[in-house]
Amino acid sequence: MAISDAFHIYDTTLRDGAQQEGLNLSVHDKLTIARHLDDLGVGFIEGGWPGANPKDTEFFKLATKELKLKNATFVAFGATRRANTKAADDVLLRALAESGAPVVTLVAKSHDRHVELALKTDLQENLAMIKDSIKFLRQGGQRVFLDAEHFFDGYRANPAYALEVVRVAAEAGADVIALCDTNGGMLPDELSDVVAKVISDSSARIGIHCHNDTGCAIANSLAAVAAGASHVQGTLNGYGERTGNADLISIIANLQLKKKQEVLPAGALEEAFRIAHAVAEVTNVSPSARQPYVGVSAFAHKAGLHASAIKVDPSLYQHENPESVGNDMRMLVSEMAGRASIEIKSSQL
Ligand SMILES: [Zn+2]
Structure with a gap:
């Protein structure tokens, strides 16, 4: 059954989730997990970074041939072009264009200090990198989402620049601008205020990507949705670097059961327990008995x-x-x- 595009459930278990300490996935594991995610009925499965990582390149090659997804759309992840180059000459951008994925999510800097210190370029060039990269992929017919990295810290430091990143990305043709709490340090009240301000400033579709360093990844994701975000990213069982990403299962269950917002195909939520445990079998990470909704101790x-x-x-x-x-x-x-x-x-x- 086709899922409505009005609200996106976007899974990044295979990319951000795989950054968890001690979690290692083979290409075969990734294909198995992708099938489980599709059974759960998520709208988007981010498969990895083809071109940057040989395992992910191999995964995309096999996935486009072998995986028959009934619900989800495949997404390739990558970064904007390098500074002071042409998008068409960027090897990694070309690998994204050739990945066979109908959607590409580009990560981009939105925090001025990160542009200058980590990317080692200037603020204007970063905007040009975002614009050129999105346009390059759009010209090839791919749908583009933008992950605005460190958005909330960036907004706190330089709100005008963070908003400019959103404006430039939307104008260049990005369908979603996902605001990322990359360091996971946000609390729901401030995060909700920032999401509301971005939405009042822009007509772009706004998404949310949270990490759990304050123990608030799920609460922050739900606060963003309440403030108007219509694209929510997370991972199965909350896998991810450090303290993990937002657990997509809790987000989905909370939206469907508490907010009465149908985000999965009919009947799919009843598969959550089975799928959470089936994925844990593949990752070889012991499931938490106290995981909300699907932990064995939850009821x-x-x-x-x-x-x-x-x-x-x-x-x-x-x-x-x-x-x-x-x-x-x-x-x-x-x-x-x-x-x-x-x-x-x-x-x-
Ligand atoms: Zn992340």
Whole structure:
């Protein structure tokens, strides 16, 4: 079933998620995970950086031949052209154009200090790099999204320049400008204010890309959506560098179950538990029992007092029906159990 383009669920498990310490994916692993992501019904799967990484080049070659995606669109990731060169002469940009991916996400600097210190160029040249790179890929018929790296830190330091990056990218033909909390240091209130200001300043479609360094990646993503972002990026099980990226499963479940916003094909959310664990099998990273919605403890009850209420009505001690995400209620029997715990447990056996 085709997914509406009005709201994007964008998965970057295979690129940003793979930057998690101790997580290593073969080309075969990446193909398997892509199939699971497509089953979950995400709109976009970012596959990696063809041209920059031989494994990703190989992955795109195989994916375009072997993967028959029913829901998702494949995305290649890369960077804007190098400073003081032509986009058409940039080997990495050409590899993106030749990747076979219908969508390319380009990462670009939006924080003035990063342009000068990390990219070692001037602010005007960075804008030209963004404009030329987007136009080059658009001319080849690809859809282009822009990841505005360090956007929130950049906005704090130099809001006019950060907004100029959004304006230039939209004018050059980028369909989405994803505001990235690259260092993951934001809190929901300030992030929400910045997203609202960007949206009031621009008619571009705004996206959000959060890291979890403050423990707020999911909350920040939801705050951005509430402020008007219509493209949300994350990873399965919150995989990612340092403390991880925003967990796409929690974002999706919160949008669908709490906000009544249908972002997956009908019936797909019930596959979340199965898919989260199937992907964990491939990554070889032990799933967290306490992961919201899909952890094995997410609907497990130990206290006897809770069990006696659950016996009357499970919603008294559960925020959602576990079956909505394909999980189960479990009754734990311990020294804290009461009569109801034993009754429920025995009826389950
Ligand atoms: Zn990131």
